[in-house]
Amino acid sequence: MISLQMDMVQYDCPYIDTTVQNDVSFYARQWDFNPASEVLETRIMVEGDDRGALDNGLRTLRDHSNMHGYDLLRRDGDLALIRSRIGQTDAMGVIRDRDGYITGPFEIDAGSETWHVGFDRERIADGALSELDRNNDFDVESRESMDLEDYYDLMRNVDPAISLLDGCRELSRTERETLRSAVADGYFQTPRDATLSTLADEFDVSKMAVSKNLRRGERKVLGRVIDAIDDLDVGQ
Numbered sequence: 001m002i003s004l005q006m007d008m009v010q011y012d013c014p015y016i017d018t019t020v021q022n023d024v025s026f027y028a029r030q031w032d033f034n035p036a037s038e039v040l041e042t043r044i045m046v047e048g049d050d051r052g053a054l055d056n057g058l059r060t061l062r063d064h065s066n067m068h069g070y071d072l073l074r075r076d077g078d079l080a081l082i083r084s085r086i087g088q089t090d091a092m093g094v095i096r097d098r099d100g101y102i103t104g105p106f107e108i109d110a111g112s113e114t115w116h117v118g119f120d121r122e123r124i125a126d127g128a129l130s131e132l133d134r135n136n137d138f139d140v141e142s143r144e145s146m147d148l149e150d151y152y153d154l155m156r157n158v159d160p161a162i163s164l165l166d167g168c169r170e171l172s173r174t175e176r177e178t179l180r181s182a183v184a185d186g187y188f189q190t191p192r193d194a195t196l197s198t199l200a201d202e203f204d205v206s207k208m209a210v211s212k213n214l215r216r217g218e219r220k221v222l223g224r225v226i227d228a229i230d231d232l233d234v235g236q
Helices: 014-021 051-062 090-097 122-135 148-156 158-170 173-185 196-203 207-231
Strands: 002-009 024-034 039-048 067-076 079-087 106-109 112-119 137-145
Touching: 002 122, 014 024, 014 051, 014 079, 014 106, 014 112, 024 051, 024 158, 039 051, 039 067, 051 067, 051 079, 090 122, 112 122, 122 137, 158 207, 173 196, 173 207, 196 207
Parallel strands: none
Antiparallel strands: 002 112, 002 137, 024 039, 024 106, 039 079, 067 079, 106 112
16 A cells, blocks of 8 residues: 655645635545545535634635535534535546545645545556646655555554544644644753743743643643553554
């Protein structure tokens, strides 16, 4: 199995177009493709920078020319869960025609998507990347070749992996950005290269606010890490 993580820019994707025009992000784990109608149905989370941004983003998505169906299932403040149906994009068609398959969730933000896709053989993956390059912009952020034992290990530990991904998805945008900066700036190193004061200055908030964001983020992620450790099958 060839596993790819890609930063993908499509020019015919409603989700990407919506994030270009509005301050919203999309997160999807569940999808179903109908090969007869060439329509992708997805239950997808939408997060806006605020309520107004979410209103505008949902309106833009609903009115997109490549939307085949839209249902608002639930909403709370600047978060919404929708069921949407879009026509097959060029990149989706390439992946399907080359016998590729989805191996992880989608995240769409600021005009690009994070894709996790797999192929059975190197030459098939190379052919798909070559064809994708014709009508799409993308960067391959990681590429791994798994042998049978590694693939088996991945399959038997898929539930702990999903638990970790769920923990990441539970983070708010502020929590994600605060944790990312704390790690990048050296807040968790010994000795520390960053402090609550420097992080507070970076985000233009109080030390108490940045401390709360860090604690909330750590609690969500570490709780999922412990769940994953308990479920991990390490062959013991």
